[in-house]
Amino acid sequence: xxxxxxxxxxxxxxxxxxxxxxxxxxxxxxxxxxxxxxxxxxxxxxxxxxxxxxxxxxxxxxxxxxxxxxxxxxxxxxxxxxxxxxxxxxxxxxxxxxxxxxxxxxxxxxxxxxxxxxxxxxxxxxxxxxxxxxxxxxxxxxxxxxxxxxxxxxxxxxxxxxxxxxxxxxxxxxxxxxxxxxxxxxxxxxxxxxxxxxxxxxxxxxxxxxxxxxxxxxxxxxxxxxxxxxxxxxxxxxxxxxxxxxxxxxxxxxxxxxxxxxxxxxxxxxxxxxxxxxxxxxxxxxxxxxxxxxxxxxxxxxxxxxxxxxxxxxxxxxxxxxxxxxxxxxxxxxxxxxxxxxxxxxxxxxxxxxxxxxxxxxxxxxxxxxxxxxxxxxxxxxxxxxxxxxxxxxxxxxxxxxxxxxxxxxxxxxxxxxxxxxxxxxxxxxxxxxxxxxxxxxxxxxxxxxxxxxxxxxxxxxxxxxxxxxxxxxxxxxxxxxxxxxxxxxxxxxxxxxxxxxxxxxxxxxxxxxxxxxxxxxx
Amino acid sequence: xxxxxxxxxxxxxxxxxxxxxxxxxxxxxxxxxxxxxxxxxxxxxxxxxxxxxxxxxxxxxxxxxxxxxxxxxxxxxxxxxxxxxxxxxxxxxxxxxxxxxxxxxxxxxxxxxxxxxxxxxxxxxxxxxxxxxxxxxxxxxxxxxxxxxxxxxxxxxxxxxxxxxxxxxxxxxxxxxxxxxxxxxxxxxxx
Numbered sequence: 104x105x106x107x108x109x110x111x112x113x114x115x116x117x118x119x120x121x122x123x124x125x126x127x128x129x130x131x132x133x134x135x136x137x138x139x140x141x142x143x144x145x146x147x148x149x150x151x152x153x154x155x156x157x158x159x160x161x162x163x164x165x166x167x168x169x170x171x172x173x174x175x176x177x178x179x180x181x182x183x184x185x186x187x188x189x190x191x192x193x194x195x196x197x198x199x200x201x202x203x204x205x206x207x208x209x210x211x212x213x214x215x216x217x218x219x220x221x222x223x224x225x226x227x228x229x230x231x232x233x234x235x236x237x238x239x240x241x242x243x244x245x246x247x248x249x250x251x252x253x254x255x256x257x258x259x260x261x262x263x264x265x266x267x268x269x270x271x272x273x274x275x276x277x278x279x280x281x282x283x284x285x286x287x288x289x290x291x292x293x294x295x296x297x298x299x300x301x302x303x304x305x306x307x308x309x310x311x312x313x314x315x316x317x318x319x320x321x322x323x324x325x326x327x328x329x330x331x332x333x334x335x336x337x338x339x340x341x342x343x344x345x346x347x348x349x350x351x352x353x354x355x356x357x358x359x360x361x362x363x364x365x366x367x368x369x370x371x372x373x374x375x376x377x378x379x380x381x382x383x384x385x386x387x388x389x390x391x392x393x394x395x396x397x398x399x400x401x402x403x404x405x406x407x408x409x410x411x412x413x414x415x416x417x418x419x420x421x422x423x424x425x426x427x428x429x430x431x432x433x434x435x436x437x438x439x440x441x442x443x444x445x446x447x448x449x450x451x452x453x454x455x456x457x458x459x460x461x462x463x464x465x466x467x468x469x470x471x472x473x474x475x476x477x478x479x480x481x482x483x484x485x486x487x488x489x490x491x492x493x494x495x496x497x498x499x500x501x502x503x504x505x506x507x508x509x510x511x512x513x514x515x516x517x518x519x520x521x522x523x524x525x526x527x528x529x530x531x532x533x534x535x536x537x538x539x540x541x542x543x544x545x546x547x548x549x550x551x552x553x554x555x556x557x558x559x560x561x562x563x564x565x566x567x568x569x570x571x572x573x574x575x576x577x578x579x580x581x582x583x584x585x586x587x588x589x590x591x592x593x594x595x596x597x598x599x600x601x602x603x604x605x606x607x608x609x610x611x612x613x614x615x616x617x618x619x620x621x622x623x624x625x626x
Numbered sequence: 627x628x629x630x631x632x633x634x635x636x637x638x639x640x641x642x643x644x645x646x647x648x649x650x651x652x653x654x655x656x657x658x659x660x661x662x663x664x665x666x667x668x669x670x671x672x673x674x675x676x677x678x679x680x681x682x683x684x685x686x687x688x689x690x691x692x693x694x695x696x697x698x699x700x701x702x703x704x705x706x707x708x709x710x711x712x713x714x715x716x717x718x719x720x721x722x723x724x725x726x727x728x729x730x731x732x733x734x735x736x737x738x739x740x741x742x743x744x745x746x747x748x749x750x751x752x753x754x755x756x757x758x759x760x761x762x763x764x765x766x767x768x769x770x771x772x773x774x775x776x777x778x779x780x781x782x783x784x785x786x787x788x789x790x791x792x793x794x795x796x797x798x799x800x801x802x803x804x805x806x807x808x809x810x811x812x813x814x815x816x817x
Contacts, residue, residue, distance in 0.1 A: 216643050268654050276647040303650070310654040314661035314756075321759075322752035336665070389657065 133226075136218030137598035138203050141225050143500065145200030145270075146493065148229050149193050153486065153561045155236065156188035160524070160554035167547025180246035182550075183333075184239045184256070186341055186478055190349060191263050192232045194485035195305070198352045199270050201492035202298040204500055204596075206274060208589035209292040211283045211608075213601045216276035224269035231262035245337075246330050253326040260337075261316035264309045271309075275302035283588075285608035289373060292587040292611060293362075294492070296376055297355025300383040304348040311389040312337045336392060342474040343452045344405040345388025346481045350445060353488030354379050354416045357438035358423070360495045362586050364435045367426040368612050375419050382412035397470070398459050406452030413445050433510035437491030440518045441484040447525050448480035454532065469535040472546075476528030479553075483521020486557070490514050490564055502595030503571040504583060513563030520556030523549060586612040648794035652801045659760050659805045663812050666753045677750045687738040688814035691731050695765070695803045698727035702772075702799045709792045712785050717792065721776040724799070728769040731806075735762045754813070761809045764802035771795045 132140065163182040166173040174181060207215050215221055235256055238244050243252025245260070278291065278299040291299070315336030319329050339345055358375055362368060369375045385405050396402050420439060429435070451473050458468040490513065497505040527549035535541045583590065591602055591614055606617035670677045705720035735758065744754045775791040778784060784791050 217647055220647075269651075272647055272650045272654070275650050276643060279646040280643040303653075306650055306654040307657045310657035311661045314658045314665070317658070317760075318662065318665065318752060318756050321746070321756050323746070389661070392661075 134222075136214075136222050138207055138215040138218060138221065139500075139596055139598045141218075141221055142200045142202075142204030144225055144229070145196050145203065146500070148232070149196040149200060149489075150561050150565060152188060152232055152236075153193035153197070154558055156185045156193060157520070157554045157557040157561065159185035159188065159239070161551045161558070164547045164549070164551030164554060168544050168551060169547075170544065176248055177242055180242065180244055180248070181239065183246045184235075184244035186475065186482070187245050187260070188232075188235070188239075189482050189486070190341060190346070190478070191260075191267065192228075192235070194349050194482045194489060195267055196228060196270075197489035198301070198349075198485060198492065199267065199274065201356075201489060201496065201500070202274055202294065202301075202352060203270070205492070205496045205589055206277055206295045206298050207281060207598075208499055208592050208596060209295045209587050210277065210281050210286065211588045211591075211601060211605050212277065212281035213599050214281075215273055215598075216280060217273045218598075220269055221273040224266045224273065227262055228266035228270070231259045231266060235259035235263060243326075245333050248326050250325040253329050254320070254324075257316055257319050257329055261313055261320065264313045264316065268306050268309045268313070271302035271305040274298050275306070278302075283605070283608055289376065290608060290611045292589075293355040293358040293375065293379070294352065295355075297352045297379050300379055301348065301351035304351060304383055304387060307387065308340065308345055308348050308389055311392070312340050335394065338394075338474075339388060339392045339396070341478040342397075343388065343448065343455075343477050344386050344391060344402070344409065346448070346478055347382070347386035347409055347445070348388070349485040350441070350481050350488060351379070351383055351386060352492070353438060353441050353445070353484055354382055354412070356434070356488050356492045356495060357416060357420050357442055359587070360432065360434040360438045360491060361420040361423040361429075362612070363495065363583065364432045365424050365427045365429040366584060366586070366615075367423050368586065368615060369419055369423050371419075371422075372611050375416070378412040378415040378419065382409060382416070385409040385412065397455060403456040403459075406456055407449065409452075410446065410449040413442055413449070417442050431511075432494065433505065433507075433514055434491045434495030436511055437487050437494060437514040437518070440514070441488035441491060444480050444484035444487060444518070444521055444525065447522070447529075448477045448484070451476040451480060451525070451529050451532070454529065467536045469532045471532075472528050472535060473532035476525050476532060479521060479528050480525035483517070483525060483557075487514060487517050487521060490517060490560075493564065493568070496589065497568075497571055498583060498594050499589055499592065499596045501568055501571040503574045505567045505571045507567060507570070509563060509570070510567040513560050513567055516556050516560030516563055518560075520553045520558075520560055522553075523556060524553035527553060584614075584618075586615040588613055590614055642790060644790045644794045645797070648797050652798050655764060655798075656801055656805065659757075659764070659808075662753070662756050662760055663808060666750070666757045667812060669750055669753055673749050678744060678748060678754065680748075681742050681744050683742045683744075683814060683817055684738070685814055687734050687741070688810050691734045691738075692807065692810050694727050694731045694734065695806050698724050698731070699800060699803045701727065702796045706789065706792055706796050709779065709784055709789045710786050714779070714785075717779060718776065721772055721779070721792075725769055725772055725776075728765055728772070731765055732762065732769075735765075757809055757813055761802070761806045764798075764805055768795070768799045768802045771798055 159181055163178060163185060166178045171178055203215055203221060235244060238252050238256035238259055241252040242249040243256040245256060247253045247256060278295050315332055319332040324332060358369060385408055391402055455470060455473045458466045494505050494510050497503060527546055531546045588605060591605055593602060606613045610616055701720050701724045705717050708716035708720055745751050746755060772795045775795045778791055
């Protein structure tokens with residue numbers, strides 16, 4: 104039968120009849136390629152991982168407080184694994200989750216590029232994260248002592264890196280190929296621009312770390328050798344400059360949150376994009392993999408110069424806010440404070456650089472603790488910025504605004520936790536000279552307190568999100584007037600649909616143009 | 627005969643989506659290989675004469691492999707040129723020859739591994755297999771990519787208006803060839 108012929112009539116119901124059993128919610132979730140559903144999955148799972156890994160930090164802190172009376176030989180591995188878990192299973196996927204929901208909407212696209220590949224990435228990431236958690240529980244993960252468990256942790260970590268890289272490919276491709284007519288790269292909204300930069304840097308950075316994971320697996324290494332491979336080949340991910348890649352989207356979130364809070368544009372849009380680009384370039388750290396790289400002048404330049412785009416972004420946020428009356432929304436508060444946390448990391452980098460300037464002979468500080476401080480500050484900034492993104496685009500993500508005092512409280516708890524952890528690491532690095540363990544119990548207490556604050560902050564975020572979802576079910580609406588295309592989508596947003604009346608794009612703020620009735624180029 | 631019905635025009639995939647996706651994924655693979663080659667050179671430099679002293683790695687096969695992959699780059703570009711001009715017969719022929727050359731490359735690589743007989747547990751053994759195996763894996767993945775795109779081309783999905791699939795496969799193939807060129811210098815020439 105040719106396709107142009109009509110189908111024969113059938114007595115039974117048609118394949119598209121209503122009596123077909125509808126797939127259950129579990130089946131829908133497992134088989135979905137909807138970017139909104141996948142993004143929600145990433146966000147929910149990353150926050151749950153965040154609670155677990157912060158609790159692991161608390162346990163490591165209590166162990167130090169009790170002079171290794173809690174964990175025994177498990178202690179060093181647990182602390183390092185918790186840092187890895189907070190970076191790759193909490194902060195990065197939280198930002199990725201926000202981006203995969205919001206970026207297609209900002210571009211006026213009904214879908215993300217390669218939705219099936221994204222689904223593969225999300226499920227691989229979630230399952231590998233669980234396997235990594237199990238391996239840590241049986242004395243493996245990173246820095247464990249059990250050979251089999253450590254190998255299991257190595258494989259799981261490799262799968263996590265590959266999954267995040269694949270998700271980043273989908274995100275970057277979306278920005279490059281799903282833009283509507285008129286939206287050239289200089290007119291891409293800030294989160295989308297930051298996501299393109301972040302995804303590109305994540306692909307390069309995570310791939311480089313993945314190579315060392317492969318090497319560890321091919322060489323059939325035991326726990327000790329895998330520990331060395333991690334220290335020499337993967338640990339650079341958690342210190343400057345590479346650790347800054349985790350927080351690239353935070354800068355975009357801050358600029359978008361400022362525009363939404365004030366209803367005003369950034370007048371020098373290109374400068375804002377340039378600041379994000381400069382930050383991205385200075386966060387490329389695959390060249391500084393060996394521990395000795397910290398001794399180089401280039402490392403010092405990268406570690407200190409990154410303060411310029413961070414301060415510039417703060418200035419740009421201030422420039423937007425001073426144009427009109429602004430509300431201190433949870434998104435604005437979280438994203439601005441996350442920039443201050445990034446400056447804390449620069450301070451830790453400055454201390455490291457000063458120490459190494461004398462080849463470690465003048466100050467002789469604890470470099471491991473200082474590197475940890477950098478990690479805590481930047482991971483905390485990424486987590487807090489991610490929460491800012493959640494609050495900023497809560498209507499698109501959950502169907503209801505979350506601009507409530509509990510949201511701000513949750514963000515401030517995470518801020519306090521990250522600040523305590525980072526400042527604690529900085530203090531520990533300054534006080535523990537000659538590799539001694541001066542006041543180890545005190546620094547253990549500080550770590551435990553910081554971990555508890557982060558756990559409470561994430562739990563508060565969950566509470567705010569659940570409340571938003573419940574209000575959305577009750578038919579709530581949002582009164583936010585955004586400037587970019589994602590605010591033109593009817594709520595609750597569902598993947599695969601685009602409003603027919605999307606305004607033409609002639610500037611980075613098409614909805615603002617439509618409201619003002621102008622179609623002139625404004626950037 | 628029944629009345630004819632008008633079908634809606636098929637929705638073409640977004641232009642350049644596959645091309646950008648492949649480019650980003652290829653960049654990630656390149657970073658993996660660059661890191662592995664860097665680690666290989668660093669370990670070999672540190673080990674000096676103790677680096678794989680019992681293994682005699684020949685140069686004949688690696689050089690033939692280089693010539694093979696260079697020829698396949700030419701045939702791959704021939705396929706891209708042909709499909710962008712709707713010359714389907716030449717496109718199929720070029721893709722077939724590229725796959726044949728890729729198979730020849732893989733065959734020579736496995737023969738080389740047998741000849742070199744590098745032991746995994748020795749210093750540098752794992753790195754040797756990571757670097758050469760990574761390059762080999764790129765070629766194999768590239769062949770699978772080309773075969774898939776060739777089947778899609780046979781199904782009429784690619785033409786001068788939508789040549790992205792063939793171009794995307796070409797991008798990955800060129801990267802595989804570039805990586806092998808570096809491996810040839812780093813592993814087989816500078817030994």
